[in-house]
Amino acid sequence: MVGPADVTWPGELPPTCLVSGASGGLGRAVAEQLARAGATVVITSRDPGRAAATAIELAGAGDIRAMPAGLDVADANSVDAAARAVADLTGRLDVLVNNAAARRRRRR
Secondary structure: OOOHHHOOOOOOOOOEEEEOOOOOHHHHHHHHHHHHOOOEEEEEEOOHHHHHHHHHHHHOOOOOEEEEEEOOOOOHHHHHHHHHHHHHHHOOOOEEEOOOOOOOOOOO
16 A cells, blocks of 8 residues: 655655645545645635644644635636645645536525
């Protein structure tokens, strides 16, 4: 099985990775593995509070660079705001893991 110790990054700097839907489940696991492999990881969720709590928890687990961002992949304005936030914080985005699903909300 391949783990974080088996990953090498091309170039001088470790990548900046954004993982959508990273406050729980599979997205969180992917974000954690990327971070343990040395990447700077942007933890996103529709709920910015959950993204922040996950980033704090992961960063507290060791030498991990994690930062939160609110992101609703079904909302174009939210996607633009998250992209601007990543650019402002890190200057670049190298890897996108699109884990979150956009669902059509039912009308009531």
